[in-house]
Amino acid sequence: MDKIILSYCRVSTTEQSTDGAGLENQQYANNQAIERLQKLERYKRLDDIVEIGSAFKGNNLTSIIENAKAGTYPKGSMIVMFDQTRFSRTNFLDSANRMKELLDTGVNIHFSTSNETITSEKLVDFGGFVSMLAKAEAANKESKSRSDRTLTSYANKIAKGEIVAVGKLPNWIRKNYDTSGSKPRIVGFEIIPDRKEVLEAIFDKYINGEGATSITAWLNKNVEPWPEFDHKRKDKANRVWRESYVTKILVNPAAIGVDFP
Structure with a gap:
């Protein structure tokens, strides 16, 4: 069974999905990374997964993790995403645990912005795990900051009597x-x-x-x-x-x- 590779993108709003803001940048970086990785190893590329909604408040990677656990993705397969904020949720420990849950299936993660591939082997030593926790905490803080900025923007628009469209x-x-x-x-x-x-x-x-x-x-x-x-x-x-x-x-x-x- 061929190892697979797929691009996972998440945007916070429907506008980012339909108008290209945010999504196009992620897709470009992920596509570039996939081209590099496919030159190094043979992968079968699957359809991109694009989700709309805040990863800080939602569970956006459940289907990927469940597929990996079920063996749908062979060991050594690769999930390519923009950066670690795609994993960020309620707290950095939860983010790290979700990442470890996927890596433990033998499926690897590649961050297209840093050209960094994360494998389960990298988490075996204490230093690697601490490094992942530190990055997860930083990603969570960034997602929390983005969420707060969005809420403040909505509140400001409402105060001015402007129309606010949230969700699809x-x-x-x-x-x-x-x-x-x-x-x-x-x-x-x-x-x-x-x-x-x-x-x-x-x-x-x-x-x-x-x-x-x-x-x-x-x-x-x-x-x-x-x-x-x-x-x-x-x-x-x-x-x-x-x-x-x-x-x-x-x-x-x-x-x-x-x-x-």
């Missing part, structure tokens, strides 16, 4: 920007007209007694799938409406609202 919007809503200044500013939101029609058709059919399977078949026959569906597929001709998505729409609070007592 439903894919039938888009932001409106004021581009008259030096930096685009969000001034509102709007429902995308053609997607509104699709949502209304889905619910009309559901109200009339059709199930998700029937609705999905109708969509695939009559409505062009939205471009973001299956964006990782190499064969774009396979982009289709999926029953799982239709089911999510029918129970999504963003579409049907939320009842409060």
Whole structure:
């Protein structure tokens, strides 16, 4: 079984993901590192993993660690990430433990900014482990500082009466920007007209007694799938409406609202 190599990137906001801020830099550095590593050893490259959300508050590496533990990634495989802040979470010991948890499976970690590869062997001696803890603590402090700066920025915008968008919007809503200044500013939101029609058709059919399977078949026959569906597929001709998505729409609070007592 071939050893694999993959690029892991994390950005804190949807804007960084869609507009390229932060994400493009990570992807460029990771791609450069992967090219260097593939010249030294034979790896099979897997699709990139890109996650949106603060690693300081969330658990962004669970799927990678679980795959490594399950043997999905052969020993000697490589996870390439921008720097150690990709691991940072609630405290530096937790960050170090999560890193050790991955390394203990025999999968290695490469930081593209420092061109440094971390292996389980490097943690055997006391000095190596202390060095990792020190770097984990520094990474955690940096993530905490970034999180605090973001919260302060949001608070400042709210105080000025500006619109603040946090998290990912439903894919039938888009932001409106004021581009008259030096930096685009969000001034509102709007429902995308053609997607509104699709949502209304889905619910009309559901109200009339059709199930998700029937609705999905109708969509695939009559409505062009939205471009973001299956964006990782190499064969774009396979982009289709999926029953799982239709089911999510029918129970999504963003579409049907939320009842409060």
